[in-house]
Amino acid sequence: MFTSKTIDKFNGLDTPFYYYDLEVLKNTLSACRDASAKHGFHVHYAMKANFNPKVIDTIQTYGFGADCVSGGEVKAAIEHGFDKGKVVFAGVGKSDREINLALDADIFCFNVESIQELFIIDGLAKAKNKKAGVAIRINPNVDAHTHHFITTGLDENKFGINTWQLPDVAAALRKCDNLQFLGIHFHIGSQITDLEVYKNLCTRINEMQDWFEDRGFPIKVLNTGGGLGVDYYNPDNNVADFEAYFQVFKNFLNVKPGQEVHFELGRALVAQSASLISRVLYVKNGQKKNFLILDAGMTELIRPMLYQAYHQIENLSRKQEAEKSEGLKYDVVGPICESTDCFQKDVSLPESFRGDLIAVRTAGAYGEVMASGYNLRDRVGSVYSE
Numbered sequence: 118m119f120t121s122k123t124i125d126k127f128n129g130l131d132t133p134f135y136y137y138d139l140e141v142l143k144n145t146l147s148a149c150r151d152a153s154a155k156h157g158f159h160v161h162y163a164m165k166a167n168f169n170p171k172v173i174d175t176i177q178t179y180g181f182g183a184d185c186v187s188g189g190e191v192k193a194a195i196e197h198g199f200d201k202g203k204v205v206f207a208g209v210g211k212s213d214r215e216i217n218l219a220l221d222a223d224i225f226c227f228n229v230e231s232i233q234e235l236f237i238i239d240g241l242a243k244a245k246n247k248k249a250g251v252a253i254r255i256n257p258n259v260d261a262h263t264h265h266f267i268t269t270g271l272d273e274n275k276f277g278i279n280t281w282q283l284p285d286v287a288a289a290l291r292k293c294d295n296l297q298f299l300g301i302h303f304h305i306g307s308q309i310t311d312l313e314v315y316k317n318l319c320t321r322i323n324e325m326q327d328w329f330e331d332r333g334f335p336i337k338v339l340n341t342g343g344g345l346g347v348d349y350y351n352p353d354n355n356v357a358d359f360e361a362y363f364q365v366f367k368n369f370l371n372v373k374p375g376q377e378v379h380f381e382l383g384r385a386l387v388a389q390s391a392s393l394i395s396r397v398l399y400v401k402n403g404q405k406k407n408f409l410i411l412d413a414g415m416t417e418l419i420r421p422m423l424y425q426a427y428h429q430i431e432n433l434s435r436k437q438e439a440e441k442s443e444g445l446k447y448d449v450v451g452p453i454c455e456s457t458d459c460f461q462k463d464v465s466l467p468e469s470f471r472g473d474l475i476a477v478r479t480a481g482a483y484g485e486v487m488a489s490g491y492n493l494r495d496r497v498g499s500v501y502s503e
């Protein structure tokens with residue numbers, strides 16, 4: 118990702134910024150497209166992972182649909198050329214304004230997360246004399262074996278409709294003339310690295326589709342959600358194993374003739390394509406600790422502070438020294454007025470100096486999009502490979 122030419126280019130730029138390696142992005146997208154096409158599976162890109170305009174423009178050209186979680190994302194997906202027939206809209210709190218926007222855009226499907234929401238969408242569609250495509254987001258109570266904060270498919274989570282409420286869902290669907298029932302939707306969490314989890318999900322999806330079909334609701338779409346994880350410990354040349362992922366669904370999902378299988382991948386498509394690039398502002402030798410104080414912090418990349426997430430940290434200005442010496446240990450921290458503003462403690466790095474360029478890797482997913490202006494910070498910039 119970082120040739121000496123790239124690092125020379127960084128030397129002339131203001132930091133911090135996100136650096137996008139479009140080659141890595143494209144290789145990842147091709148791998149996913151090819152692996153899913155083999156089984157006739159449909160992939161919707163989860164826009165929330167990264168809606169940087171250049172990133173979504175690139176993703177759109179691969180023919181993926183868009184999975185959106187707000188009116189803003191629906192609007193951006195359509196403006197950036199995603200086919201409205203491949204736009205889906207999930208979210209536990211869709212406002213009337215957002216539902217109307219999506220109805221006006223004629224999106225493919227609302228992934229509905231409560232019975233109340235079914236009636237609201239039906240009423241708003243009726244007012245426009247339209248039929249809204251809907252899938253029921255079911256909370257399957259399947260443990261994703263990931264960080265507690267990014268698990269979404271357990272009974273304790275706010276997402277989806279619990280299975281004990283399904284009889285009421287069926288009754289509601291029978292009353293809603295302006296809804297077209299398309300199928301069922303699931304999303305159990307993010308950064309899932311144990312593929313067994315998806316096997317368990319398939320078992321639940323098979324049960325649920327039988328439940329609906331037995332009651333006279335034919336299923337056209339089985340939407341399995343996203344969540345495929347990436348290897349944060351090996352950021353180089355590390356495209357997610359899409360083949361193995363899709364194979365689990367091929368083996369364990371009971372797909373009937375005429376049904377479509379949909380996926381909503383976010384992180385696995387974009388995470389490895391970007392790094393946060395910053396500079397060392399100060400090196401502070403404390404009594405117990407050495408601190409590297411960067412010009413980027415939790416306002417640029419909040420994942421380490423929010424989920425104790427690991428991101429590999431490299432000193433790009435001392436690459437040769439890194440190969441030769443054992444180096445020193447630093448707590449790599451940001452400038453924000455919060456003690457949690459620490460990327461990682463005890464990072465082994467070559468001896469580092471003011472002005473050195475530091476890369477925080479695997480930052481393409483839930484990085485730039487979760488940046489904030491806290492402490493009245495400038496908005497983080499973005500730089501792209503040629």
Ligand SMILES: Cc1ncc(COP(=O)(O)O)c(C=O)c1O
Nearest residue numbers: 163304307343344381382383384
């Ligand atoms: C409904 C839904 N679909 C898809 C995703 C994408 O998840 P990931 O980036 O882990 O693939 C998310 C985010 O977790 C989500 O909430």
Ligand SMILES: N[C@@H](CCCC[NH3+])C(=O)O
Nearest residue numbers: 165267307308420482483
């Ligand atoms: N923002 C989370 C993922 C949550 C995905 C949305 N449900 C992360 O950075 O890992």
